[in-house]
Amino acid sequence: MNTKWSKAPFAVLIMLSFVITFATANEGLAQQGDKAAPAAAVAKPKQATKGVMFNRLMKRTKSNLPPDQDGIHDPENEGTYMLQPPKEAFQGMPRAITGNRVDWVKMMTDGLISPRADRLDPNAEQEIFEFDVIREVRGSMPDVMFPHDKHTAWLACENCHDDIFIPQVGANQLSMALILTGQKCGVCHGKVAFPVTECRKCHSVKKDTMTKKGAVNK
């Protein structure tokens, strides 16, 4: 009896994780709590993992809201109303389903915007470096093609080299875990550039299955 009850806090903990994860997924809190209770009393780890629900589908949030409604600007501040609402600026721009909901690269290649390459000189030219790097990936996903030109259209070499990436093919250890936690590509992708939910934008090169050992697709 004693040993059974000494596990009670952990059982409650598991139950709580059920309740929280379901509640955050916009489910009925009370209803899920009732359902989770019997499972928690038994406290089988198998059932507990079922309740772990990351926002792995990355459900879309409302976007491009005017500053006074975006949840971070103070609506009581006069200056808030002097700021341009994003929707106004993004009028007529190519849409995307993530990030700012606009396709930044297309906006520039289509000439819809021409952001300055120099703080003062509007005619300064951006140095573009053209060199595609193909990274072979271990899993079943297509290989990754890293286009230098699309990146140097915005950035300078020293933004990435050598602090984030060693400028040598094969010298950088990458993983989705690193990227998801904001390192390597994740320094920008997932924060300001398109997020990793757009898998195929990077994983875009079909594997050569005839020569590549261990490739999964037929």
Added chain:
Amino acid sequence: MSEKNKASRVGGWLLLLVVMVMTIGVVGTGTARAEYADVVINNYSDEQGMRPVVFPHWFHRLRFRCKVCHADLGFKFQAGGNKIKMSNIIEGEFCGACHNGEVAWSAENCDMCHSGKEGTKTMVHGSTVQGLVSPVGIQKFTKDEKSQYEK
């Protein structure tokens, strides 16, 4: 009941309490619907009695390439990592390189930058990490909104 069992039980309840407090903290941070990549900078603002700064990445990105600030002006790729003070800006560093009344409006317009809600933490809004760790306050699209974005 043995002493060991008693101790583990107390420890267990304590752990539960800590987790509950942490959960309330996460859920209580409010709704996440800020524009993607908006950076809130609150290194010193709260303690100085000013509203925290909201930096709209998108607005600047329409006008300048990333390298102008992140290479030429030396802004680090980290929210709050530049430790900017008003003295820096007045001396023409960081934001002050443009917000000087010449390239852009000057630093006298306090409340256009210092426009965040009091107590908002320093962070990049809408980031993947934020979405994974605390998927709270998610607002689902209505049908109308969805069709508007998918046109």
